[in-house]
Amino acid sequence: MSQAFPRPLDYRILGISELAPVMAKVANVAAILGGNADHWQANEISDGNMNAVYRLSGPNGSVIIKQALPYIRVIGEDWPFPVSRIDYEAEALGWYNRLTPHQSPRMLHHDHQLGVMVMEDLRHHSVARLAFIRGQQFPDLGVQLGDFLAHSLFFTSDYHLSTPQKKSLAATFCGNAVLCETSEDVIFTSPYHHHPMNRVTPGTAYMARQLRADIPLKLAATQMKQVFRTRSEALIHGDLHTGSIMLRGSDNRVIDAEWAFHGPMGFDSGVLIGNLLMAAISQAGHRQSLREQEDMSHWLLSCIHQLWQRFTRRFRALAHTHAGDFITAMHLDAESLDMLLDRHLHTVLADSLGFAGAEIIRRIIGIAHVEDFEHITNPSLRAELEQQALQIARQWLLKRHEFHTLGDALLCAERLLCRPIQARIKQT
Amino acid sequence: MSQAFPRPLDYRILGISELAPVMAKVANVAAILGGNADHWQANEISDGNMNAVYRLSGPNGSVIIKQALPYIRVIGEDWPFPVSRIDYEAEALGWYNRLTPHQSPRMLHHDHQLGVMVMEDLRHHSVARLAFIRGQQFPDLGVQLGDFLAHSLFFTSDYHLSTPQKKSLAATFCGNAVLCETSEDVIFTSPYHHHPMNRVTPGTAYMARQLRADIPLKLAATQMKQVFRTRSEALIHGDLHTGSIMLRGSDNRVIDAEWAFHGPMGFDSGVLIGNLLMAAISQAGHRQSLREQEDMSHWLLSCIHQLWQRFTRRFRALAHTHAGDFITAMHLDAESLDMLLDRHLHTVLADSLGFAGAEIIRRIIGIAHVEDFEHITNPSLRAELEQQALQIARQWLLKRHEFHTLGDALLCAERLLCRPIQARIKQT
Numbered sequence: 001m002s003q004a005f006p007r008p009l010d011y012r013i014l015g016i017s018e019l020a021p022v023m024a025k026v027a028n029v030a031a032i033l034g035g036n037a038d039h040w041q042a043n044e045i046s047d048g049n050m051n052a053v054y055r056l057s058g059p060n061g062s063v064i065i066k067q068a069l070p071y072i073r074v075i076g077e078d079w080p081f082p083v084s085r086i087d088y089e090a091e092a093l094g095w096y097n098r099l100t101p102h103q104s105p106r107m108l109h110h111d112h113q114l115g116v117m118v119m120e121d122l123r124h125h126s127v128a129r130l131a132f133i134r135g136q137q138f139p140d141l142g143v144q145l146g147d148f149l150a151h152s153l154f155f156t157s158d159y160h161l162s163t164p165q166k167k168s169l170a171a172t173f174c175g176n177a178v179l180c181e182t183s184e185d186v187i188f189t190s191p192y193h194h195h196p197m198n199r200v201t202p203g204t205a206y207m208a209r210q211l212r213a214d215i216p217l218k219l220a221a222t223q224m225k226q227v228f229r230t231r232s233e234a235l236i237h238g239d240l241h242t243g244s245i246m247l248r249g250s251d252n253r254v255i256d257a258e259w260a261f262h263g264p265m266g267f268d269s270g271v272l273i274g275n276l277l278m279a280a281i282s283q284a285g286h287r288q289s290l291r292e293q294e295d296m297s298h299w300l301l302s303c304i305h306q307l308w309q310r311f312t313r314r315f316r317a318l319a320h321t322h323a324g325d326f327i328t329a330m331h332l333d334a335e336s337l338d339m340l341l342d343r344h345l346h347t348v349l350a351d352s353l354g355f356a357g358a359e360i361i362r363r364i365i366g367i368a369h370v371e372d373f374e375h376i377t378n379p380s381l382r383a384e385l386e387q388q389a390l391q392i393a394r395q396w397l398l399k400r401h402e403f404h405t406l407g408d409a410l411l412c413a414e415r416l417l418c419r420p421i422q423a424r425i426k427q428t
Numbered sequence: 429m430s431q432a433f434p435r436p437l438d439y440r441i442l443g444i445s446e447l448a449p450v451m452a453k454v455a456n457v458a459a460i461l462g463g464n465a466d467h468w469q470a471n472e473i474s475d476g477n478m479n480a481v482y483r484l485s486g487p488n489g490s491v492i493i494k495q496a497l498p499y500i501r502v503i504g505e506d507w508p509f510p511v512s513r514i515d516y517e518a519e520a521l522g523w524y525n526r527l528t529p530h531q532s533p534r535m536l537h538h539d540h541q542l543g544v545m546v547m548e549d550l551r552h553h554s555v556a557r558l559a560f561i562r563g564q565q566f567p568d569l570g571v572q573l574g575d576f577l578a579h580s581l582f583f584t585s586d587y588h589l590s591t592p593q594k595k596s597l598a599a600t601f602c603g604n605a606v607l608c609e610t611s612e613d614v615i616f617t618s619p620y621h622h623h624p625m626n627r628v629t630p631g632t633a634y635m636a637r638q639l640r641a642d643i644p645l646k647l648a649a650t651q652m653k654q655v656f657r658t659r660s661e662a663l664i665h666g667d668l669h670t671g672s673i674m675l676r677g678s679d680n681r682v683i684d685a686e687w688a689f690h691g692p693m694g695f696d697s698g699v700l701i702g703n704l705l706m707a708a709i710s711q712a713g714h715r716q717s718l719r720e721q722e723d724m725s726h727w728l729l730s731c732i733h734q735l736w737q738r739f740t741r742r743f744r745a746l747a748h749t750h751a752g753d754f755i756t757a758m759h760l761d762a763e764s765l766d767m768l769l770d771r772h773l774h775t776v777l778a779d780s781l782g783f784a785g786a787e788i789i790r791r792i793i794g795i796a797h798v799e800d801f802e803h804i805t806n807p808s809l810r811a812e813l814e815q816q817a818l819q820i821a822r823q824w825l826l827k828r829h830e831f832h833t834l835g836d837a838l839l840c841a842e843r844l845l846c847r848p849i850q851a852r853i854k855q856t
Binding site: 163164171174178181184185189192215218219221223226230231233326330331332336343 | 586590595596598603606613617646650654658660755758760764767768771772
């Protein structure tokens with residue numbers, strides 16, 4: 001982790017006072033802010049792990065400025081990290097702005113030399129994860145996330161792009177290799193060993209040891225890592241958890257695409273499903289009333305169900321209407337195309353469940369945890385809920401090829417889930 | 429097919445008289461040829477479909493000069509083709525020279541501007557396909573081809589390379605997209621339709637029509653195309669048929685790697701197996717005596733068996749001794765690693781059978797045929813043997829996931845094969 005990465009020649013870490021003069025030269029940003037740059041106000045709002053993030057406000061509006069630091073912000077210079085990640089984020093956000101314009105913040109400016117990206121300020125949106133912890137529901141969310149997955153994955157895959165187009169896209173994102181390697185480490189490797197940066201709730205420590213000694217589970221995680229490393233199916237966000245989704249009523253946006261690369265479709269859907277499941281399970285730690293807890297958990301599970309239904313239906317529809325030569329050159333009739341899509345989407349389902357399982361495990365016994373569990377102040381309740389999530393994750397990872405539908409997998413989850421949570425709630 | 433591709437600025441098609449003066453400036457080539465460039469002798473020996481190929485001879489030795497033309501040589505300027513293919517061939521040959529130095533011609537020189545590559549002259553070697561048609565056997569061949577597959581695939585895969593190393597390699601070969609696209613067309617698409625350039629032996633025409641109406645087969649071919657387009661597992665040769673292998677006793681070399689890219693491991697093994705099977709089946713058209721025919725066919729089938737045994741054993745051994753962080757970071761014990769390898773090699777087997785089937789079909793009802801069948805002068809015997817090969821190809825493609833071992837697949841082939849060939853031979 002002590003390796004330094006090349007930086008652009010003119011790169012420097014911007015001081016907060018430099019933001020206004022630097023942005024004054026960017027016409028479209030200046031127009032949004034309005035007035036005189038001397039009166040623009042900059043505030044640091046960094047709350048992710050990785051970058052320096054600022055809000056720059058003027059009389060007419062505000063923007064978000066994100067600068068990639070040459071290290072991981074929350075760790076510091078001991079963990080150098082490539083500034084180029086902002087270029088891949090900008091590239092991915094450009095694709096999202098074109099493919100799902102209503103579900104990504106508008107990209108306003110990208111400065112490769114400074115490692116800076118400027119985008120629409122979503123100041124009235126909430127981070128989905130925190131909204132779920134607060135018990136907020138968003139009726140359209142499942143359908144919209146399904147649309148996001150279908151559009152972002154279909155149009156960047158071989159189902160739509162020609163081979164030269166796809167290979168050009170894939171080659172571009174091969175440059176984001178250090179971030180891919182880091183994902184592999186923190187998701188598929190470190191959680192399964194005694195890594196110095198792993199953390200675990202004391203009550204979950206015994207189960208963590210069990211999981212680390214579970215050879216079939218370790219093999220399944222290794223296989224998912226192999227899928228992650230070898231399958232070039234679509235441009236994927238690469239970190240599509242509920243902290244990367246901003247919500248406001250029926251408006252939702254996907255942010256923080258710096259981990260993007262051309263990889264397996266099931267990774268984005270799997271990470272999303274895994275995080276929604278953790279949100280559902282952790283409700284027992286956030287709601288006092290059993291009715292409220294059940295209602296919120298039920299909504300989150302239905303959200304998983306809806307996003308999968310919508311994703312698969314939409315993907316299927318796009319394959320019938322917007323297929324590239326991979327499909328059209330075969331002159332398949334509609335029924336045959338559906339058979340092909342059945343098999344493809346079945347593979348994506350198995351991958352999604354495997355990745356969801358891996359995501360849940362790494363968020364509970366690995367390096368980077370989630371507020372869904374961390375915000376539960378009662379440590380024994382937190383441990384109990386974590387263990388339920390781990391049980392489901394293990395089943396999904398090991399049996400990912402055996403589930404015929406996502407409904408089957410959710411049923412398996414609900415069986416492992418409902419009773420003990422209810423019992424616990426009644427005790428407290 | 430009328431699109432022109434960018435060429436290097438200084439590119440020009442070399443006349444045969446220019447070869448000596450151009451090569452006189454290349455010290456290592458001049459040293460091999462010896463004497464004065466004025467007395468070097470150039471002969472055109474182009475016999476592949478794609479490039480201009482020359483032998484340049486001097487008093488001390490000779491070299492092979494290959495120039496990529498801006499079109500496909502046997503078709504002409506109507507089918508423009510990127511000169512850059514020679515750069516990818518040189519890059520791939522560089523890898524082979526390092527990884528399997530005794531099984532590839534030594535690369536002596538690469539001139540990007542001229543689209544030229546110079547390599548060791550294998551003037552005493554025979555093209556494997558023609559040697560098989562003549563009835564020659566090479567006792568070590570199966571084992572050596574297994575070694576070639578194991579070394580070239582293992583050391584360019586995630587099993588050995590780090591993620592940044594692998595992605596850098598994959599990105600480089602993404603540039604060879606036009607050749608990949610052409611492979612997709614001629615292998616997985618055109619054979620399944622009425623393409624104007626398809627050819628078929630008259631006696632095989634009925635079966636060709638049946639295959640083109642066979643929806644499950646078409647779906648299987650489409651799935652193999654998807655594997656070809658999406659799996660980035662290893663640097664593959666991309667056209668490893670028996671015309672790309674030069675033999676001389678126990679010395680064998682793999683040539684013509686211009687179709688190389690980072691793709692599915694099973695493609696190289698599958699194309700090789702498919703071509704060895706066609707060689708075995710076509711023996712009935714080349715040997716007068718039943719005993720000779722059986723002996724040669726049996727040797728070719730045992731060659732398939734040996735290459736697979738050797739490939740899988742060697743790959744397995746390398747994974748235990750030369751694994752990269754993908755494996756080592758998981759700290760698997762030897763038994764667990766073997767389980768992981770079992771599953772991986774089982775997938776490679778299924779892919780190999782699918783690709784072998786697709787290769788056989790495209791060589792019989794597609795654009796580019798093989799001498800194994802073309803050199804059979806009796807058209808009804810040729811058609812009969814082609815149809816046997818097509819039957820096996822169809823079974824392998826459709827049932828590729830059902831065979832537990834390569835032995836099972838060969839048994840299935842032999843069942844479809846032996847009796848009718850013997851019957852036919854006895855009649856003639």
